[in-house]
Amino acid sequence: MAANDPASAARLEEAARRMGLSLQAGQKEALLGYIALLQRWNRTYNLTAVRDASQMLVQHIFDSLSVVGPLQSELHKRGSGDAARVADIGSGAGLPGMVLAALNPGWQVYCVDAVEKKMAFVRQAAGSLGLSNLHAMHARVETLTPLDADVVVSRAFASLADFAILAGGHAAANGSLLAMKGREPLDEIQALEDTEWKVARIEPVTVPELNAQRCLVWMNRRQGNL
Numbered sequence: 001m002a003a004n005d006p007a008s009a010a011r012l013e014e015a016a017r018r019m020g021l022s023l024q025a026g027q028k029e030a031l032l033g034y035i036a037l038l039q040r041w042n043r044t045y046n047l048t049a050v051r052d053a054s055q056m057l058v059q060h061i062f063d064s065l066s067v068v069g070p071l072q073s074e075l076h077k078r079g080s081g082d083a084a085r086v087a088d089i090g091s092g093a094g095l096p097g098m099v100l101a102a103l104n105p106g107w108q109v110y111c112v113d114a115v116e117k118k119m120a121f122v123r124q125a126a127g128s129l130g131l132s133n134l135h136a137m138h139a140r141v142e143t144l145t146p147l148d149a150d151v152v153v154s155r156a157f158a159s160l161a162d163f164a165i166l167a168g169g170h171a172a173a174n175g176s177l178l179a180m181k182g183r184e185p186l187d188e189i190q191a192l193e194d195t196e197w198k199v200a201r202i203e204p205v206t207v208p209e210l211n212a213q214r215c216l217v218w219m220n221r222r223q224g225n226l
């Protein structure tokens with residue numbers, strides 16, 4: 001499958017529709033263009049384990065799209081919907097940050113990863129795809145100046161407690177953490193007791209064409225007001 005063939009575009013449009021999202025032509029182009037770039041870079045730099053374009057579409061793009069609606073609703077409730085700051089920690093090749101930036105041009109999205117070649121890819125992708133709101137930051141998250149984000153998100157980064165300890169300082173005073181997980185990580189919740197963060201809610205999500213459980217774990221500071 002080529003990343004930019006009409007069949008992929010149709011699958012993308014249908015998956016987005018099922019998640020309550022309507023994609024503009026430029027957004028579809030950016031998402032499919034991202035897969036093409038990732039395939040090209042993967043040949044040399046081995047950025048992700050998923051190498052097939054069809055699987056990338058589902059496991060990377062559809063999965064990342066599943067967080068867009070819930071994030072938009074949450075940020076809208078707080079009044080920061082159109083001009084939010086979102087940090088994606090342990091972003092790897094830019095997931096979900098790249099997808100968030102493509103669908104929300106008003107947001108500033110900061111992808112952070114400790115591996116330089118991954119951030120070089122995100123920087124290059126942001127330039128090629130015209131995503132001026134997507135920022136690549138090569139750093140260990142715990143050493144970075146606070147990003148003051150409305151929401152700090154992560155996918156496949158760390159346990160809830162490690163995420164909270166390493167990245168919690170990048171959330172603004174009223175900010176939240178959002179971990180994208182598989183099944184509900186009940187075994188990870190207890191360890192959060194030793195941190196300043198608590199689970200606010202767990203939201204199940206359905207990812208089209210993905211035969212696996214997914215959920216979103218929202219966390220706020222113990223004295224917070226999510």
Ligand SMILES: C[S@@+](CC[C@H](N)C(=O)[O-])C[C@H]1O[C@@H](n2cnc3c(N)ncnc32)[C@H](O)[C@@H]1O
Nearest residue numbers: 090091092095113114115139140141155156157
């Ligand atoms: C399993 S990958 C997930 C990548 C991406 N979020 C995804 O879903 O495809 C975890 C990433 O976290 C990064 N990472 C691990 N510890 C880190 C730290 N302390 N600071 C920044 N990045 C870190 C790794 O370099 C790796 O790219």
